Amino acid sequence: MSTSPDTLPESWRKPPFIANPVLRYALYIGALVYVVFTLATLPIDWARVSDGLSRAQRIFSGAFPPSFDRAGLLFDGFMESLKIAILATVGGIILSVPLAFMAAGNIAPKPIYLLGRAIIIVARSFHPVIVAIIFVKAVGFGPFAGALTLVVYSVGFVAKLLAERIEEIDFGQVEAMRSAGAGFLTTQVYAVVPQVMPRLVGLGIYQLDSNLRASAVVGIVGAGGIGATLANAFGRYDYDFALAITMVIVGVILVSEAVSGVIRKRIT
Amino acid sequence: MLKITNLTKRYGAGDPVLKELNLTVEGEQLTSVIGSSGAGKSTLLRCINRLVEPTSGSVVLNGTEFTTLSRRELRTARRRIGMVFQGFNLIDRLTVMENVQAGRLGYISTWAALSRRYPKDDIRRAFELMERVGIAHYADKRADELSGGERQRVGVVRALMQRPEILLADEPTASLDPKTSEQIMSLLRDLANELNLPVIINIHNVTEAKEFSDRIVGMRYGRIIFDDKPDALTRDEMDQIYAGVPSQDRAEAGAAA
Numbered sequence: 001m002s003t004s005p006d007t008l009p010e011s012w013r014k015p016p017f018i019a020n021p022v023l024r025y026a027l028y029i030g031a032l033v034y035v036v037f038t039l040a041t042l043p044i045d046w047a048r049v050s051d052g053l054s055r056a057q058r059i060f061s062g063a064f065p066p067s068f069d070r071a072g073l074l075f076d077g078f079m080e081s082l083k084i085a086i087l088a089t090v091g092g093i094i095l096s097v098p099l100a101f102m103a104a105g106n107i108a109p110k111p112i113y114l115l116g117r118a119i120i121i122v123a124r125s126f127h128p129v130i131v132a133i134i135f136v137k138a139v140g141f142g143p144f145a146g147a148l149t150l151v152v153y154s155v156g157f158v159a160k161l162l163a164e165r166i167e168e169i170d171f172g173q174v175e176a177m178r179s180a181g182a183g184f185l186t187t188q189v190y191a192v193v194p195q196v197m198p199r200l201v202g203l204g205i206y207q208l209d210s211n212l213r214a215s216a217v218v219g220i221v222g223a224g225g226i227g228a229t230l231a232n233a234f235g236r237y238d239y240d241f242a243l244a245i246t247m248v249i250v251g252v253i254l255v256s257e258a259v260s261g262v263i264r265k266r267i268t
Numbered sequence: 269m270l271k272i273t274n275l276t277k278r279y280g281a282g283d284p285v286l287k288e289l290n291l292t293v294e295g296e297q298l299t300s301v302i303g304s305s306g307a308g309k310s311t312l313l314r315c316i317n318r319l320v321e322p323t324s325g326s327v328v329l330n331g332t333e334f335t336t337l338s339r340r341e342l343r344t345a346r347r348r349i350g351m352v353f354q355g356f357n358l359i360d361r362l363t364v365m366e367n368v369q370a371g372r373l374g375y376i377s378t379w380a381a382l383s384r385r386y387p388k389d390d391i392r393r394a395f396e397l398m399e400r401v402g403i404a405h406y407a408d409k410r411a412d413e414l415s416g417g418e419r420q421r422v423g424v425v426r427a428l429m430q431r432p433e434i435l436l437a438d439e440p441t442a443s444l445d446p447k448t449s450e451q452i453m454s455l456l457r458d459l460a461n462e463l464n465l466p467v468i469i470n471i472h473n474v475t476e477a478k479e480f481s482d483r484i485v486g487m488r489y490g491r492i493i494f495d496d497k498p499d500a501l502t503r504d505e506m507d508q509i510y511a512g513v514p515s516q517d518r519a520e521a522g523a524a525a
Contacts, residue, residue: 170357173359176423178319179319180373180430182343190366190370
C-alpha cells in the first residue's frame with residue numbers, strides 16, 4: 001500500500017515522555033501541589049531568617065581581612081589532611097581492586113558477586129561524616145579516625161565504579177586468554193587489568209582529590225586534619241583565621257583539580 | 269585428528285543450535301565452514317575447546333576426549349588448540365610481544381607471566397614466527413597502534429605460540445578489507461602446510477573459502493548439509509546452505525528431533 005504525496009502528514013510532534021495523558025497531567029499537578037503544600041506547612045520563621053542575615057554579616061565582617069598570623073597551625077593542619085588523604089586513597093584502592101573483581105558480575109561467581117556488592121553498598125550507604133563519628137568513637141579523636149573514614153568512603157566509590165568498568169570490558173580478550181589455557185589470575189591480569197587500568201588511575205587521582213576535600217569535612221567531627229583546625233577557629237570566633245583556612249582549602253582544591261584533570265587527560 | 273561425534277548444543281530450553289553433529293578433520297587440510305549467521309558455526313568452534321560447554325556428544329583431539337575433562341585438565345588441554353578471532357581479541361594496551369607471549373600463558377608460571385619474565389625459547393620462537401608473518405619490527409609497539417591486517421597477524425602468531433595440534437579460526441577475515449583478508453587467508457593456508465597443522469575456518473566469504481580451502485563444510489541450522497571438495501560446491505548446493513528463515517528452520521529441526 002502506498003500513500004499519495006498530498007495525503008502525507010505535514011506536522012510531527014515528539015511523542016510525550018509519558019504516553020498516557022491522564023497519568024501525565026496527574027503527575028505534573030501532583031508534583032506542583034506537593035511543592036506548594038510543603039512551602040505552606042514547613043515552619044519557616046521569617047524573623048529568624050532576617051536575624052540570620054545580620055548574624056551572617058557580623059561573621060563576614062569579622063572574617064575580613066583574613067588572618068594568616070597562625071600560618072604554622074594552618075600548614076600543619078593541611079599537611080595532616082594531605083597525609084590522611086594519601087593514606088586513605090592508597091588504602092582504599094588496595095581494598096577496592098579485589099573488591100571490584102568480586103563485585104563484577106561477568107567475572108565472579110554469583111555468591112561472591114553478591115558478597116562484593118553487599119560490601120560496596122554498606123560502604124556507600126553512609127555519608128563520610130556519619131562514618132567519621134563512628135570511627136572517632138571507636139579509635140578516638142585524630143587523623144587515624146579520619147584516614148579510616150576516608151578508606152571506607154574510597155572503597156564505596158572506587159570499588160563500585162571499577163566493578164562497573166570491569167563489567168563493560170571486551171570479553172573477547174578474556175576468551176582469548178582462556179583458549180590459550182591461561183589460569184584465572186593470569187587471565188585477569190592479562191585480559192582485564194589492561195582494559196580497566198586507565199579508569200583505575202583516573203579514579204585514584206579523582207579520589208585523592210575528593211579525599212582531600214572530604215578530610216576537611218570529617219575533621220569537623222574530630223577526625224583530624226585541616227577540618228579540625230577549621231572547627232577550632234570557628235569555635236573560638238576566630239572568623240578571620242577561619243576565612244584564611246577556607247581560602248587555602250579552595251586554593252588547594254583548585255590546584256589539585258587542575259593537576260588531576262591534566263593527568264587524567266594524558267592517560268588513555 | 270579431530271573427531272566430533274553427535275555434538276549437540278542447546279542454550280537454555282530453546283531449540284538446539286547444534287544438532288547431533290559429526291565432523292572429522294585430519295592431516296594438514298584447511299577446512300572452511302560456511303553457513304548463514306545463526307547456523308551454529310561459531311558455537312561449533314567454541315564447543316571444540318569448550319569456550320562454550322556442549323550439551324552432549326564427544327570431541328576427541330588426537331586421543332583426548334575433551335568433553336569430560338575437569339577444569340584443571342581442560343586448561344592444560346586447551347593449550348593444544350589455537351584459536352584466532354574475528355575481532356582479533358588482542359590486548360590493546362599491551363605490546364605486541366606481550367600479546368604474542370599470551371599464547372604461552374598456559375605453559376608458564378603465574379609469576380613468570382605477571383613479571384613478564386618469558387622463557388628464552390619462547391622469546392626466540394616469538395621472533396621466529398613474527399618474522400615469518402612480517403611483524404617482528406613491531407615487537408615493542410602497542411597492539412592498538414597496528415592496522416587490522418597486522419593485528420590479525422599478531423592473533424595468528426599468538427595462537428601458533430601455543431604449538432597447537434589444531435588451529436580454529438572464527439571468521440578471521442570478517443573485520444578486514446578484501447585485500448588484507450586474502451593475505452590472511454593465504455597466510456593461514458601456508459602456515460597449515462608448513463606446520464602440518466589442520467585448520468578449521470569459519471568464513472562468510474564463499475569465494476575465499478573456495479579459493480583457499482581443501483575442504484568445505486556447509487552448515488545450516490545446526491547440521492552439516494554439505495561436506496566435500498571446494499569444486500563440488502555448486503550453485504544449488506549454495507542455495508541450500510543459505511536458504512531458509514532461521515527461526516522456521518530451527519523449529520523444524522526441533523520438531524524432527
